Amino acid sequence: MLGVARRRTWAYIFAVIVIFFIVSLRRNLDTHGFPPLSALNPADGLSHSRWSRMKPKYPVKSMRQLPTQKPQALPKVQKSFPEEADPARIKRLKRQKAVKEAFQRCWGSYRTKAWMSDELTPISGGRRDTFGGWGATLVDSLDTLWIMGMKKEFKEAVDAASNINFDGTTLEDVNIFETNIRYLGGFLSAYDLSGDKRLLEKAREVGEMLYAAFDTPNRMPLTRWKLHSAIQGQAQVAEDNVLLAEIGSFSLEFIRLSLLTGDPKWFDAAQRIAEVMHEQQASTRLPGMWPVVVSARQQAFNKHSEHTLGAMADSMYEYLPKTHALVGGLLPIYREMYEASMDTAIKYALYRPMLPDEKDVLLSGMVVTQGKDDPKLQPEGQHLVCFAGGMLALGGRLVENQTHVDKGEKLMEGCVWAYKAMPNGIMPETFSMLPCASPDECPWNETMWKQAVLGRTSMDGDPELTLADKIITSKRLPKGFTDIRDTRYILRPEAIESVFILYRITGRADLLESAWDMWTAIDDATRTELANSAVNDITVTDEKPPQSDSMESFWLGETLKYFYLIFSEPDHISLDEYVFNTEAHPFKRLLP
Numbered sequence: 001m002l003g004v005a006r007r008r009t010w011a012y013i014f015a016v017i018v019i020f021f022i023v024s025l026r027r028n029l030d031t032h033g034f035p036p037l038s039a040l041n042p043a044d045g046l047s048h049s050r051w052s053r054m055k056p057k058y059p060v061k062s063m064r065q066l067p068t069q070k071p072q073a074l075p076k077v078q079k080s081f082p083e084e085a086d087p088a089r090i091k092r093l094k095r096q097k098a099v100k101e102a103f104q105r106c107w108g109s110y111r112t113k114a115w116m117s118d119e120l121t122p123i124s125g126g127r128r129d130t131f132g133g134w135g136a137t138l139v140d141s142l143d144t145l146w147i148m149g150m151k152k153e154f155k156e157a158v159d160a161a162s163n164i165n166f167d168g169t170t171l172e173d174v175n176i177f178e179t180n181i182r183y184l185g186g187f188l189s190a191y192d193l194s195g196d197k198r199l200l201e202k203a204r205e206v207g208e209m210l211y212a213a214f215d216t217p218n219r220m221p222l223t224r225w226k227l228h229s230a231i232q233g234q235a236q237v238a239e240d241n242v243l244l245a246e247i248g249s250f251s252l253e254f255i256r257l258s259l260l261t262g263d264p265k266w267f268d269a270a271q272r273i274a275e276v277m278h279e280q281q282a283s284t285r286l287p288g289m290w291p292v293v294v295s296a297r298q299q300a301f302n303k304h305s306e307h308t309l310g311a312m313a314d315s316m317y318e319y320l321p322k323t324h325a326l327v328g329g330l331l332p333i334y335r336e337m338y339e340a341s342m343d344t345a346i347k348y349a350l351y352r353p354m355l356p357d358e359k360d361v362l363l364s365g366m367v368v369t370q371g372k373d374d375p376k377l378q379p380e381g382q383h384l385v386c387f388a389g390g391m392l393a394l395g396g397r398l399v400e401n402q403t404h405v406d407k408g409e410k411l412m413e414g415c416v417w418a419y420k421a422m423p424n425g426i427m428p429e430t431f432s433m434l435p436c437a438s439p440d441e442c443p444w445n446e447t448m449w450k451q452a453v454l455g456r457t458s459m460d461g462d463p464e465l466t467l468a469d470k471i472i473t474s475k476r477l478p479k480g481f482t483d484i485r486d487t488r489y490i491l492r493p494e495a496i497e498s499v500f501i502l503y504r505i506t507g508r509a510d511l512l513e514s515a516w517d518m519w520t521a522i523d524d525a526t527r528t529e530l531a532n533s534a535v536n537d538i539t540v541t542d543e544k545p546p547q548s549d550s551m552e553s554f555w556l557g558e559t560l561k562y563f564y565l566i567f568s569e570p571d572h573i574s575l576d577e578y579v580f581n582t583e584a585h586p587f588k589r590l591l592p
């Protein structure tokens, strides 16, 4: 009896231990997800994250398949550069070195003070998690490390990035767009450049997570995604008001991921959105362009009245010619949408501003439509919309339309002009100017400028002009600017991005000088002891622009990369082999 009882006690204890072990193992799996990657065979083609194990509530019924034809040979993008003279090379390499040193300084500070966090705070030396807490700066910088030849740092960064856990986050909402362009884009590009399989595995993991945000009845994604509700298995439905850029900028990353993994589901997800846009492009209030706000739930992309190439829409347009380039012309709707949208944008959104030196440049504003035939231009300017010069120049080359290349060049010139016109040599985040009555001739008229500062088209007499003078002084408006609504510079890349693309396309040597002027101005105003910081007011003249202790990941991921590449040999990351996503991550193009 005694013996039996004791045996039973042991059996009982044994069972408790086993159950405890199983429960804790499962909990471990649930909260920490997959085992470390080193324990897996990366070639087995399976993702081990929480997201790859999730069953969709609304599975895709007919999966769109990747095109299988041979890619076309698209027209050449880059100019054939002549052999470089020694003095030019020496000057170029000196400048490139200065950019690389700035990158090394920022990277070193991130590494020692904010490693694995999203951002370094560049004045206080702290850390900040703003994009899911998955090491945004680390992932955004991987390809820059490779491009700058920092192979030792690259290896260390890839080792660390392999351990990022995408199974959870401390944030309430996940911004699907930002996660796509920074993390998925960062991993894909670092993989395309280095061929390190661990990076493709991470790309797949992020892709699996993003794909869960598309699990809705109509397969349109949630753009501000409640990740925790998704983990709990709650049903999701797409939202009514979403931003065009946030729903329309998946194609580059998703198609590249499908091409690399052979799994068409991401291609399918991006293609469904593109098809809706294609269907409705001609039925919007400004046919050819889509409004800034669209309904994912109703799949209505043609209801609202604000249209722009700028903030909240931007990368959706950018991805049209770039996707055409990525797939070697195999998906015709992207080219069609690009050409139709640019017809409209060139006609209604681009304008020549009245400038004191009467320089012939272009800016891109917001077009508001009340009735169907009554589009009104709001003549603004944004640092963000500076990407449009590069987009039109690249697109123009790809579809062989010189008008696009010329318009792109003038848009780029508009940004260069705005940099030069400001007292610190940096253009502000947003501003307004006065459109010329005619694009062909635009004499400077000081009275008209002051009327525009007052927001009037007619004027009753001199007292009002005195008021305009007061506004000009207090807002520190350089001649030509009628308002500066946002005086910050937050380390953005779009201006140098366009200068870089136009340089590669035209070979204009003066663009290297413009780039260098932009570089010295930016580095002077933003440099801190540790790194570089966003600044609050670039209109000040009596002191240095006040800094705001913020360095978004795009400074290392984009801005410094474009500054480095414009001072590289032109075949380093050639635009004929690579296409950059909107976070400056180069993907390999399909070539015949």
Ligand SMILES: *[C@@H]1O[C@H](CO)[C@@H](O)[C@H](O)[C@H]1NC(C)=O
Pocket: 339, 342, 343, 344, 346, 401, 402, 403, 404
């Ligand atoms: C080039 O682009 C312009 C503006 O979008 C358009 O009007 C023109 O028809 C295009 N040319 C060709 C040859 O497609």
Ligand SMILES: *[C@@H]1O[C@H](CO)[C@@H](O)[C@H](O)[C@H]1NC(C)=O
Pocket: 445, 446, 447, 448
């Ligand atoms: C400048 O603009 C004002 C106001 O529109 C106009 O009255 C004046 O004639 C213009 N001056 C010139 C030189 O065109």
